[in-house]
Amino acid sequence: MDLELIRREASVGDFSADLVARDLNRDRVVVIENQLNPTDHTHLGQLITYAAGLDAGAVVRVSPQLREEHCQALDWLNRRLGSSLEFFGVAIEVIQIGSSLPAVNFRLAAFPNDWGRQVKGRPDNLSGRRTAYQVYFQSLIDALRDKHRFTNARTRQPQNWHHFPSGVAGIGYGVTFSANGLRAELYIDARDADTNAAIFEALSAERGTIEQELGFELSWEFLDDRRACRIAVYRDGPSDVETDRETLLTWTIEKLLKFRGSFGPRLRPALAKAQAAFSSNQSEGASTFHHGEELGAPVRPADAA
Numbered sequence: 001m002d003l004e005l006i007r008r009e010a011s012v013g014d015f016s017a018d019l020v021a022r023d024l025n026r027d028r029v030v031v032i033e034n035q036l037n038p039t040d041h042t043h044l045g046q047l048i049t050y051a052a053g054l055d056a057g058a059v060v061r062v063s064p065q066l067r068e069e070h071c072q073a074l075d076w077l078n079r080r081l082g083s084s085l086e087f088f089g090v091a092i093e094v095i096q097i098g099s100s101l102p103a104v105n106f107r108l109a110a111f112p113n114d115w116g117r118q119v120k121g122r123p124d125n126l127s128g129r130r131t132a133y134q135v136y137f138q139s140l141i142d143a144l145r146d147k148h149r150f151t152n153a154r155t156r157q158p159q160n161w162h163h164f165p166s167g168v169a170g171i172g173y174g175v176t177f178s179a180n181g182l183r184a185e186l187y188i189d190a191r192d193a194d195t196n197a198a199i200f201e202a203l204s205a206e207r208g209t210i211e212q213e214l215g216f217e218l219s220w221e222f223l224d225d226r227r228a229c230r231i232a233v234y235r236d237g238p239s240d241v242e243t244d245r246e247t248l249l250t251w252t253i254e255k256l257l258k259f260r261g262s263f264g265p266r267l268r269p270a271l272a273k274a275q276a277a278f279s280s281n282q283s284e285g286a287s288t289f290h291h292g293e294e295l296g297a298p299v300r301p302a303d304a305a
Contacts, residue, residue, distance in 0.1 A: 003021040162174065213262040
């Protein structure tokens with residue numbers, strides 16, 4: 001899972017979930033609970049409470065020692081709930097080889113039934129086009145991870161889009177095979193339409209400079225009918241994922257690296273400007289802007305399938 005941190009110590013009734021993240025590829029909330037001691041019944045109950053209170057799609061329990069009965073409980077939940085809610089048990093270990101410094105190892109101790117098949121990326125029972133998308137995006141994330149340190153993602157879902165975290169919550173870099181062709185984009189979805197608009201406007205104020213840095217014009221899409229905003233570039237000509245994979249990969253990698261180089265340093269100032277507008281409106285008794293890290297109902301990028 002390619003995770004973006006949303007909040008630490010998120011309140012759920014009288015409890016607080018250690019970490020709440022968003023799985024960018026499946027657009028779902030992931031709750032992560034950490035223990036320094038062996039697992040106990042209390043934390044197992046809290047996990048279920050967090051999942052319900054935050055409408056999570058996955059729950060991860062981390063401990064140096066996951067008791068066998070608790071692993072069995074997570075396996076039982078996975079069998080009963082299927083893919084609607086996934087439970088993971090992760091044992092944290094310290095390993096040492098010879099005289100090397102100790103290193104941390106995270107070992108999967110409990111996981112959904114089909115997780116092994118998913119991480120191996122076998123395209124079982126997929127259509128030809130969905131298989132082609134999976135192969136394309138797997139090649140893309142492998143190149144971006146190993147050659148450019150753009151992502152830590154490992155595996156792909158068989159869908160026609162993929163988003164990468166930018167390091168700023170609510171803003172990501174994306175690639176989509178849309179009805180208008182292959183698109184590379186900066187996708188702004190800080191969970192509130194007004195905050196998104198303020199970030200978009202802060203970046204559009206530098207439109208000329210940004211496009212000059214990139215070397216090409218951008219499509220600045222306010223998306224009036226949606227909460228999010230998009231700044232994109234579209235590839236001219238056909239974009240057949242099954243026959244033009246290498247050409248499309250070269251184009252996509254070039255555009256994403258340029259996006260990161262130009263937009264990357266501007267994202268935090270743009271978010272700060274939006275938050276300043278929020279604070280100003282609050283002081284005036286208005287309630288137009290809201291904090292960009294609020295949890296909301298997941299929304300997939302436009303044109304996603």
